[in-house]
Amino acid sequence: MSGSVVPDQRGGSGGPRPRGPAAFCARLARSRPFEIAIIVLIGANAAVLGLETYPHLGAAGSVLRWLEWAFRTMFVVEIAIRVLAYGRRPQDFFRHGWNVFDLVVTAAIFLPALHGDSALLRVIRVARVLRLVRFSPGLRTIVAALWRSLPGVGGFLALAMVTLYVYGMAGWLIFGEIYPEEYGDIGRSLLTLFVLLSLETLPDLIEQGLAVSAWTLVYYVSYVLITVNLLLNILIAVIVNSMEEARRLEMTEGLAPDYDVDGDGVPDELDRIAISQRLDDLRAVVGELERELRIGREDGQRRMADRG
The missing domain is CATH 1.20.120.350 (Voltage-gated potassium channels. Chain C)
Structure with missing residues (x-):
């Protein structure tokens, strides 16, 4: 959803100025x-x-x-x-x-x-x-980021479902007969692993697993590393990347309309992101030049002081 919801004085489409x-x-x-x-x-x-x-x-x-x-x-x-x-x-x-x-x-x-x-x-x-x-520009940016992150979140959910299913089946094979309340079938197993994402039940499950075999520690440690750490960090990265793109669009919403005016076949939303990225690059270059000029000026003043 675009943050620009009111036309400018040109009518919002580059046309003549509205009257009356x-x-x-x-x-x-x-x-x-x-x-x-x-x-x-x-x-x-x-x-x-x-x-x-x-x-x-x-x-x-x-x-x-x-x-x-x-x-x-x-x-x-x-x-x-x-x-x-x-x-x-x-x-x-x-x-x-x-x-x-x-x-x-x-x-x-x-x-x-x-x-x-x-x-x-x-x-x-x-x-x-x-x-x-x-x-609220801040809330609008968050909503736009969540909207833009949906494709990436869809891929993440598919990967998470496959991972949970594999670990759920493994949990059923290992603990199904011993702990039927937690792993008696694939549904209970998936529910147990889903609750484990909060890590609150991890000490109790590890204790139950060690009562069966010390090798069950590998099962729980690998699950925590892959799902809780790796997958959730991937989800956070997807949302943060969408937040950055939404922030760029919010900053450059006045530079181009929301549809393809330039006729290059590229949506102006992408043009605005590219413009924002170029502006960031220019800011970095200007900052580097200012730093070099400041260092050069300080060196010149130091040499003049040495000569004096």
Whole structure:
């Protein structure tokens, strides 16, 4: 999901500058007071949702229902302002993931199938609180990093499942008859090994294993080294790499739109990452030059002092 969710004064696509109501909506949507107002509105909506969890509200219940309809109306007005801000290109509103998310959680509340006090209606109303993420660059970067890490996490999960299955079968062969509660079948074995990822049960399992054979220590030590250390570190590396890419995109979101404008066939998201990497390289080169110049200046001053 892109962090850039409001068009600039050129309409967000390099086109002509919007005029009239579109220009007003664009300025309003980009203004800090507008964002603060929406944040306060979402916070108030969250407070109302929390109050509705208390039983026996009495007369306050009708007030909360009226407030809910007021929130719905204001959220609809907000979405309308953001759509109108795109001027003659309202379709660009759907290019940004956060805009689509806001529209879905705002419009879904009006579906005819959702009425009364259904569980799905409550879930959708609670989902509106998640809109606070779009207004925080830090949270937005974390969510974008988690989204970008999904392909890598999928590969990690496949590798972890294979590893757990192999160790689960080995545990069933070694301990199945002796400790049926922990390793009586493949399901119990996998559950035991999954709990072992926290390392809390490791001393007890090692003690049980040593009662069978000293060689069981190899089983548990290798499992801990491969799964707890190696695999989890791989997962952390995948997420950290995605965090770095998301941070680069967040830093360069104003340098290029979210779609291929330059016509080179490469998504501009990749262009922005490349731009950020080049900027980092330039910063490193400039820092090295400054260090060399400082050393050269100090050497020159020292030679002049020696001559004097």
